[in-house]
Amino acid sequence: MKSIVCVKRVPDTEARLRIAGDEKSVEAAGVKFVLNPYDEFAVEAALKHKEAAGSGEVTAISVGGAESAETLRTALAMGADNAVLLKTAGRAEGLAVARVLAEEIKGREYDLLLFGMKAIDDDLQAVGPMTAELLGIPAASAVTEFSVADGRVTAHREIEGGHEVVELRMPCALTMTKGAYEPRYASLKGIMAAKKKPLEEKAATAGDAGVETRKLSYPSERQAGRIVGQG
Amino acid sequence: MPGIFAFAETRDGEIRKVSQEVVTAARKLADALGTEVHAVVLGSGIAGAAAELGRYGADKVFVGEAAAFDKYSAEGFTTVISSFIKEHGCDVALFPASSLGKDLAPRVAARLGSGYSSDVIGLEVQGGAVVATRPEYGGKLLSQVAATGGTPVFSVRANVFLPVENAKAGTVETLNVSVNEADFGAIVREIKAGAAEKLDVGEAGIIVAGGRGLGSPENFKLVEDLAAAFGGKAAVGASRAVVDAGWRPHAEQVGQTGKTVAPTLYIAAGISGAIQHLAGMRTARYIVAINKDPEAPIFKVADYGIVGDLNEILPRMADEVRKMLA
Ligand SMILES: Cc1cc2nc3c(=O)[nH]c(=O)nc-3n(C[C@H](O)[C@H](O)[C@H](O)COP(=O)(O)OP(=O)(O)OC[C@H]3O[C@@H](n4cnc5c(N)ncnc54)[C@H](O)[C@@H]3O)c2cc1C
Ligand SMILES: Cc1cc2nc3c(=O)[nH]c(=O)nc-3n(C[C@H](O)[C@H](O)[C@H](O)COP(=O)(O)OP(=O)(O)OC[C@H]3O[C@@H](n4cnc5c(N)ncnc54)[C@H](O)[C@@H]3O)c2cc1C
Numbered sequence: 001m002k003s004i005v006c007v008k009r010v011p012d013t014e015a016r017l018r019i020a021g022d023e024k025s026v027e028a029a030g031v032k033f034v035l036n037p038y039d040e041f042a043v044e045a046a047l048k049h050k051e052a053a054g055s056g057e058v059t060a061i062s063v064g065g066a067e068s069a070e071t072l073r074t075a076l077a078m079g080a081d082n083a084v085l086l087k088t089a090g091r092a093e094g095l096a097v098a099r100v101l102a103e104e105i106k107g108r109e110y111d112l113l114l115f116g117m118k119a120i121d122d123d124l125q126a127v128g129p130m131t132a133e134l135l136g137i138p139a140a141s142a143v144t145e146f147s148v149a150d151g152r153v154t155a156h157r158e159i160e161g162g163h164e165v166v167e168l169r170m171p172c173a174l175t176m177t178k179g180a181y182e183p184r185y186a187s188l189k190g191i192m193a194a195k196k197k198p199l200e201e202k203a204a205t206a207g208d209a210g211v212e213t214r215k216l217s218y219p220s221e222r223q224a225g226r227i228v229g230q231g
Numbered sequence: 232m233p234g235i236f237a238f239a240e241t242r243d244g245e246i247r248k249v250s251q252e253v254v255t256a257a258r259k260l261a262d263a264l265g266t267e268v269h270a271v272v273l274g275s276g277i278a279g280a281a282a283e284l285g286r287y288g289a290d291k292v293f294v295g296e297a298a299a300f301d302k303y304s305a306e307g308f309t310t311v312i313s314s315f316i317k318e319h320g321c322d323v324a325l326f327p328a329s330s331l332g333k334d335l336a337p338r339v340a341a342r343l344g345s346g347y348s349s350d351v352i353g354l355e356v357q358g359g360a361v362v363a364t365r366p367e368y369g370g371k372l373l374s375q376v377a378a379t380g381g382t383p384v385f386s387v388r389a390n391v392f393l394p395v396e397n398a399k400a401g402t403v404e405t406l407n408v409s410v411n412e413a414d415f416g417a418i419v420r421e422i423k424a425g426a427a428e429k430l431d432v433g434e435a436g437i438i439v440a441g442g443r444g445l446g447s448p449e450n451f452k453l454v455e456d457l458a459a460a461f462g463g464k465a466a467v468g469a470s471r472a473v474v475d476a477g478w479r480p481h482a483e484q485v486g487q488t489g490k491t492v493a494p495t496l497y498i499a500a501g502i503s504g505a506i507q508h509l510a511g512m513r514t515a516r517y518i519v520a521i522n523k524d525p526e527a528p529i530f531k532v533a534d535y536g537i538v539g540d541l542n543e544i545l546p547r548m549a550d551e552v553r554k555m556l557a
Pocket of ligand 1: 005006007008009011026027028031036038039061062063064065088090091092093094095097114115116117118119120121122123124125126127128
């Protein structure tokens with residue numbers, strides 16, 4: 001079972017964010033970054049299915065700056081076999097990221113292409129289905145659990161008021177949400193081993209995403225309300 | 232004439248409420264830009280229901296029926312919709328930010344080579360360009376985005392653009408679709424309804440959410456009772472603590488790793504108000520918090536706070552709601 005997992009470096013959920021002077025981006029100084037929590041489900045799913053198959057390979061890929069190498073090391077420490085950093089200058093979003101990923105992935109051999117359902121920074125929920133579309137492969141999003149048999153994936157996808165059972169031809173793309181794959185912690189041994197695993201860096205150019213951020217603002221502070229009852 | 236494209240989602244042959252909202256949002260944009268709303272409905276056995284979209288402001292409703300569209304197909308829908316948008320040269324394309332819309336819209340955007348933004352909560356025209364407002368970083372920031380070319384694609388968050396009935400009745404036209412299920416690499420085999428086809432927490436106008444303060448899974452009956460008192464209009468929500476403990480299904484979880492909701496009324500009982508929970512619900516119109524700890528952070532975002540024991544307060548609220556609605 002060969003899987004490619006796309007992972008992203010995002011600010012920790014507890015991070016206090018400050019808008020930068022350009023009013024279009026967020027100050028990175030003092031912000032703690034982590035592997036996107038949804039991507040942890042994807043890494044875990046890839047590892048579980050490789051273990052179940054008894055053989056295979058898990059490759060983690062990230063698009064971003066040099067700092068994203070750290071995010072890839074986290075995936076390697078969890079158990080991924082190797083990693084690729086597609087190094088871009090400046091920020092890239094949505095369609096631009098999908099294009100960089102598709103360009104790299106189209107020359108590779110894989111059974112499963114896994115994503116997080118969303119990145120918790122801009123919550124776009126787009127890169128997975130977009131990359132699948134560019135590669136011309138079937139995809140399902142918001143997957144909680146899947147099984148693999150006879151070249152097909154049967155995936156359970158969360159929908160309003162229930163779930164959908166989708167059958168996909170491989171190779172296919174899945175975007176993962178919380179469900180059957182509770183992420184493992186990287187063990188000390190895993191962290192040590194990750195330092196020696198292959199992490200390839202390639203220069204990449206992220207183009208136009210088709211949308212631009214014009215302005216970031218803080219939502220109006222909710223006024224603390226009135227206490228209307230005291231029990 | 233180009234026009235605003237609105238995708239209307241159906242379930243079991245009926246137009247979903249989010250679809251009325253998408254058409255309403257499209258109507259507003261069309262009026263601002265002086266153009267028409269073209270709604271597209273795909274499915275099988277849906278022609279009857281489709282006509283109602285005219286009431287929400289669609290000038291034309293295009294109905295594409297095919298046996299293969301009995302259930303959702305990402306590939307099939309993408310093909311039909313992107314051809315439609317290309318042929319009509321639509322100015323903007325709107326989708327519901329539902330689980331189907333968020334699966335479909337980015338795929339359509341990639342096919343068109345268009346920019347895409349999800350979970351939009353505001354749409355306005357500035358100097359001829361459509362500018363969308365969307366929450367980012369779990370609602371910690373608001374971002375204004377605009378397209379840089381092509382037909383911009385947006386998904387619209389539920390409960391934000393409340394359906395407005397419009398005097399105009401749109402015309403219904405048939406959209407010819409020729410699709411073959413054998414071409415699809417992904418096929419929906421089955422839809423499994425969760426417990427009794429409940430209203431989904433992501434789309435309910437009223438949410439009664441419970442946290443660890445409920446004390447036990449059995450005690451969630453208090454939350455369910457209050458939700459039921461609203462007569463089918465309210466859904467039950469949950470904090471991650473109670474989902475992780477196995478008291479409630481993940482489908483009900485509100486927050487960073489659960490659903491992001493924007494109901495008119497959000498009642499939080501026994502929920503402390505951790506930042507990851509707030510990420511999911513702080514855009515609710517009214518927040519009511521019940522907590523025995525006056526220092527609980529949930530009170531900082533609540534419009535109305537009740538300090539006290541939820542075991543006493545929830546049943547009393549349910550009684551009052553029942554009286555009010557009787
Ligand atoms: C302080 C700060 C600094 C930032 N600096 C940069 C920067 O220097 N460079 C930069 O590119 N972005 C940067 N960002 C993030 C940037 O703003 C965009 O949010 C992001 O690139 C767009 O991702 P997405 O919304 O398309 O992800 P989504 O579509 O929500 O992501 C879904 C899934 O797609 C995959 N995915 C998404 N993005 C990537 C990726 N880059 N690589 C691999 N897989 C991915 C993951 O599996 C993810 O779970 C920064 C953000 C902050 C807060
Ligand atoms: C990466 C990450 C993602 C996360 N995602 C989410 C998410 O999506 N959603 C989410 O909710 N959390 C999420 N969390 C967890 C979050 O940090 C909190 O741990 C969680 O929200 C706490 O749940 P709670 O409020 O039910 O429990 P607690 O924090 O234990 O609060 C229980 C509250 O009940 C009150 N209480 C107790 N008894 C009574 C009574 N009899 N009457 C009235 N009040 C009473 C207490 O005063 C207390 O305030 C996430 C955390 C991380 C790190």
